[in-house]
Amino acid sequence: MGIFKRLKTITMAELNGLLDGIEDPIAMLNEYSREMEQEIVKGQKALARQIFVEKKQAILISQLKTLVDKRTRQAKLAIEHGEEAIAKLAVQEKLTQEKQLHLYQEQLEALKGQTKILVEKLDELKETYNQLQHKKVLLASRANVAQSMKQIQKATVSFHTDDIARGVARAEDRILMMEAEVQAGNQFTAPLAQIDAAYDSYVSEEELSKELEKLKNQI
Known part of the structure; x- marks a missing residue:
């Protein structure tokens, strides 16, 4: 029995999880509104029937x-005319009708009490419905915000930090390579520049002889 109970528990848990996943809170609120x-x-139909009966x-x-x-008038008239038998019949029917009248009046009071209760219940239902409508607007707004935040969190979690770290490392290596290439280029160009400078400052033997001859002539 233990294993069957565990299987039942697992199955119910899976079903509940599935139901939780497909339940849309806004759709649920709309369904509750339709039910109300x-x-x-x-309630309105019942009240209409109650008012009709009343x-x-x-x-x-x-x-x-x-x-x-x-x-009553017939009984009085029969008495005035000395018609005792007719008067008795009229009074008998009068008393019977009065008892019936009393019963109907009690029934009417009971109907009025039922109508009052029905009106109060219907008013409470309408008030609850109005509160639900206002609350539905608020809950719908909260649900939209929560859904947006959930999507943002899902998108954030979907990033792979290891991939980002490797990408940054590759970018850093590329920059280091570019800097090394620049430095290597400087090492080749600097000696050439020094040779050029030395060549530019070199004085030939011919230039030296001409300058000495020029000075001698001035003396």
Whole structure:
């Protein structure tokens, strides 16, 4: 049993890791928003049905009140005319309708209480939805920043420092080679320059004889 449990644990860990990798936080927030919108629509429909039932109940109560008033007038009229049996029937129906009226009124109060609770729940749902919308904007901004930073970090990590160090070393070697070539060139050109200078300062025997003869003539 131990090995099967370990295999199950490994499998679940891999599945959870896969799900974490494909979960898009912005898509998740959008999905939550859609779900809440659907709940709001359901709540509004339920409230509409509740209000309809409440109004129907109010109409029944109004009709019963009218009927009770009618039976009361009939009973009074029968008594005035000495029609005891008719008066008794009218009073009996009046009492029956009054009991029904009382029951309908209690039901209406219960419906109003349910309607109030439904309105409060719907308002809470709408408020939660509005808060989610505001929070979604903030979280979307944070997610974009985090994603950008993640991409920057990924790009930074992708650089290979060893390759960079080798590249710098090659550049340094190239510069050293260039400096060596310049120095080597100077060693070849300097002696030539010295020979040229010495040649330029050399006085020939002919020049020396002419200068001596010139001085003698001046004397």
